[in-house]
Amino acid sequence: MKKADWILILCVAVVAALFAIPQTHCAEGFNWATAHHPYIMAFFKFAILATLGECLALRIREGVYNKPGFGVLPRMMVWGFLGMCIAMAMVIFKVGVPAFLGGICGSDFSGVLAGDFSMTKLGVAFAVSVLMNSIFAPVMMTFHKCTDIHITDNGGTVRGLLRPMKMREIFSHKVNWDMQWNFVIKKTIPLFWFPAHTITFILPANLQVLFAALLGVALGLILAIKK
Numbered sequence: 001m002k003k004a005d006w007i008l009i010l011c012v013a014v015v016a017a018l019f020a021i022p023q024t025h026c027a028e029g030f031n032w033a034t035a036h037h038p039y040i041m042a043f044f045k046f047a048i049l050a051t052l053g054e055c056l057a058l059r060i061r062e063g064v065y066n067k068p069g070f071g072v073l074p075r076m077m078v079w080g081f082l083g084m085c086i087a088m089a090m091v092i093f094k095v096g097v098p099a100f101l102g103g104i105c106g107s108d109f110s111g112v113l114a115g116d117f118s119m120t121k122l123g124v125a126f127a128v129s130v131l132m133n134s135i136f137a138p139v140m141m142t143f144h145k146c147t148d149i150h151i152t153d154n155g156g157t158v159r160g161l162l163r164p165m166k167m168r169e170i171f172s173h174k175v176n177w178d179m180q181w182n183f184v185i186k187k188t189i190p191l192f193w194f195p196a197h198t199i200t201f202i203l204p205a206n207l208q209v210l211f212a213a214l215l216g217v218a219l220g221l222i223l224a225i226k227k
Helices: 003-020 026-036 038-062 072-105 119-135 137-153 167-174 177-202 205-226
Strands: none
Touching: 003 026, 026 038, 026 205, 038 072, 038 205, 072 119, 072 137, 072 177, 072 205, 119 137, 119 177, 137 167, 137 177, 177 205
């Protein structure tokens, strides 16, 4: 293991200890901020954790957490924006899917996800996961892939991120559609995201976005292993 690996392990241990020790009140502050500023918190959760997943993937592939042109800060900005979009989508689908199921079955599922665990809650959570990942996720994943290419093409700088994206060129010539369609969309969505986000929607509301961001770390490792 390299020095950077030990630094990362130490940082993770310190953060975990701060949340685990009641006297630090970190968990209380986290819950308060999540309840009162959910989208700002979603920005930072994804900016930190999902970018960490990409850095870990780079570490697996090339032995380093960062390199010239990788663009950690621009990637954090993109993931923060996507985190807010994901938090918004979770709210929309958590409300919309139970209403949709209620219209089909003639039952009221509106409060099921907020209640105690049951098979009904599991079924509704799975339905929310399936519909959100089938409708929202492919667009989000493809947009994120395009931003990755855009960041790399512009040297990994914040100024480069703000330049207009050459979407036609990226779509036509730079996206690896064999990887993006046949693996990321066709395999990771049904095999990973369907069950993973089913668990997400069973969790308490204040932990759902955080767990979704942690899943970004896991996906980064999966993609690194695939590559």
